[in-house]
Amino acid sequence: MAKKIDIFISHSGKDKQIVDNFIDLILHGALSVPISKIFCTSTDGTKIKSGTDWRNSILDALQTAKINFLIISPNYKESEVCMNEMGAGWVTSAEVIPMIIEPINYKTVGVIQEPIQIEKLLDEKSLDRVRDILQEKLNIPTSEIKSDRWTAKKKEFVIKTKNYIKDNEFKKPLDRDEFDELIQEKEEFETTLTKLIEEKSELENLVEELKNVKDKSEIDSIVRKYSDTSDFEEFEALTKKLDEALTSFHPIIVGIIFKTYAYKDINIEALAYREQLDEALANDFINEDMEANFGKTRKMQKLELLLEELSSFMQKDLPSDFEEQFEQEYEDAPFSMDNKLFWEDVLGQTLYFS
Incomplete structure (x- = not known):
């Protein structure tokens, strides 16, 4: 029988440190959500067990979770698995909470949701709203959420994560025109490279044939043979x-x-x-x-x-x-x-x- 999960976190493996901070400082540190109730493929204590079919594990976690977090960064948008998880998240009965990280914004997030329902991961007011949703959905007693502790952990998370992103900047996303231009340049480079390889081979053959010539007429004939x-x-x-x-x-x-x-x-x-x-x-x-x-x-x-x-x-x-x-x-x-x-x-x- 599948283990009951309260929180499913869809994210890119490249954003492991960001998600670790979110779990350690917000979910577990400030809100006391048990690690065993969190499903996250890259964080210790929340990973898929060795030998388990990862697709089944993700499906089970999605179906049983009460809240699905989508940590949407440029890395997330480039991952086919993440985009599949995003689509699957909307058809479950869970509360889906997209949380974007700049440079992703409301226009580029790409989810079927009104902007007012999308939160910013590093915005303190967004985190306050997320806390309220978690408290309601997971039945966390108000007495367990200490105001001073929540404020301290929230600020620590924002500062720590911003510093990490500053030192590990996301790659600038390409627009469609830039992408098409790079593809064209790549194809032209490959064509040129192929032509150069063929020309090198022809020159090597030309040199070998010229080594064996006996008179000028043979040289002219061989040169014409290899001339474009x-x-x-x-x-x-x-x-x-x-x-x-x-x-x-x-x-x-x-x-x-x-x-x-x-x-x-x-x-x-x-x-x-x-x-x-x-x-x-x-x-x-x-x-x-x-x-x-x-x-x-x-x-x-x-x-x-x-x-x-x-x-x-x-x-x-x-x-x-x-x-x-x-x-x-x-x-x-x-x-x-x-x-x-x-x-x-x-x-x-x-x-x-x-």
Whole structure:
């Protein structure tokens, strides 16, 4: 047969010290409620007996208790077991007394009860009202509740518990938007971490394969195998950079650059562009023989490097699908940097020779 319980205390195990203070100083210390009549899962003398099914013990205590205390803190709100006890407490015949601890307030408490019926655990007037309920429900004679003792124990409880909470602050509760944002950040972090792990594995495989290569063509093939960028995408990125560098020059100067780079025997007759030629000559972009002066200035050196970078790429052993993409994108242009159509169609340049 289940032991008769007068008081059931629903609380979070993380708030053990607070509940211990409540039992020792208020229930037992000030009101002389026997420890054996109190059910509390975390306090010595009131715990579930070893070997007992805890769910049955809680159910029995709920059904027999005359008063159900709900010690509602942020820890309580985060506990599924506590929230289940809260719901179960309302369907019993016992007097249910929710007691909140800041930062929990009347709006966030989350119980089906009018605010006037919810008490604050660390408020002296609330504790006075709780004393009156206990005295009535448990038939405690007025003679056993000494006014001086009650006042002293009540103040001791409030001071002691407030000091404990000050030293052991509750974690700040998250609102829904903050929670959703953290979940999203967590998912993004996990995605990034997974990608980094995969990239690390690919790099390790790449290093192992490169250890066994015998010539440059094998290196190019292996690098392409592990690259996230396709050959055609890399080609277009190189042509775009070269296009941007050439666009800063007048078409007559681009014509001279093409002639020089492609070693074409083209006669430059550009009297109509005397001003542009003189400007390029003054800036050392060309020389008096109407040739590009690649080694004279940083701008021309950078241009030559871009030309060589694209040329080196085009000399690689490119796969057949690259050729198909090139022909589809540039129908008439040959795949050669020594050809004027390549500069016009692929690099997007206008070249003047006269």
